[in-house]
Amino acid sequence: MTKSRLHSAASLLLALLCVSLWAPIAARAADGDRPIRALLVAGGCCHDYLHQKDIITQGISARANVQWTIAYDPDKSTTHLNPVYDKSDWAKNFDVVVHDECSAGVKDLAIIDRILKPHREGLPAVVLHCGMHSYRSEGFPKVVTPWFQFTGLQSTGHGPQAPIAVTYTDPQSPITATLTDWTTINEEHYNNFAGKLLDTGHVLARGVQTFKDKKGKQITNDYVVVWTNSYCGKTKVFATTLGHNNLTCGNPRYLDLITRGLLWSVGKLDDAHLKPAK
Secondary structure, eight states, X not given: OOHHHHHHHHHHHHHHHHHHHHHHHHHHHHHHXXXXXXXXXXXXXXXXXXXXXXXXXXXXXXXXXXXEEEEEEOOOSSSOOOGGGGSTTTTTTOSEEEEEEEOTTOOOHHHHHHXXXXXXXXXXXXEXXXXXXXXXXXXXTTSOOHHHHHHSOOOOOBOOOEEEEEEEOOTTSXXXXXXXXXXXXXXXXXXXXGGSOOTTEEEEEEEEEEEEOTTSOEEEEEEEEEEEXXXXXXXXXXXXXXXXXXXXXXXXXXXXXXXXXXXHHTTOOSTTTXXXXX
């Protein structure tokens, strides 16, 4: 082989080596730029999900590189199953699922198991407001049902609507590190059954609500309102009981909170992802 051919062969080999080294780097860069693929499940009783689905998804995407699929069920009952759950692979190709449904009357354990299966296998989740009151299977509230194992907190009901003073209790958490205490408008305050989270949960914020009962007696309730849960020892779940009214869902403080919670759940709470979606 002549010197020129040897030089050409060596140049080709070097070029192929550079391509092989660059390809994984380029793939990682492309993955870093890829939007987070999120599914919002919304619908059911007692809330304005028709508008909240847009308030929440648009608010988060204005803050983070998140691309949405919305599974909105217009049925207003607590017993109707969102059609998105009809298929066994309902969560395929999503990076995170936001549960914002109100489906307390869906109690079939086989259906609940189908909903929880991808989360048991590691799919991150965000659970908002009435998502905590959903899927009340047999034994509720005396036993920790499968859904409560997932959310990390048992809640059996709520009081009247009144402002809730939110205090962040863990300033070291990456979710709450940049957030400041605030007070909501009139909001439903969910109780914490047995007065605490499950052992798998971690408190991020408490809420204090004061109101007068029907007899004029002043009542003060202090409950956990924001937390994280480790489901099956590996799945990150971010949860908050806040978010009944549209004005709360659209509050910048609320949107900042749930945006950071979502990014934390997928391990992307960083400057690269804290930017508006393309």
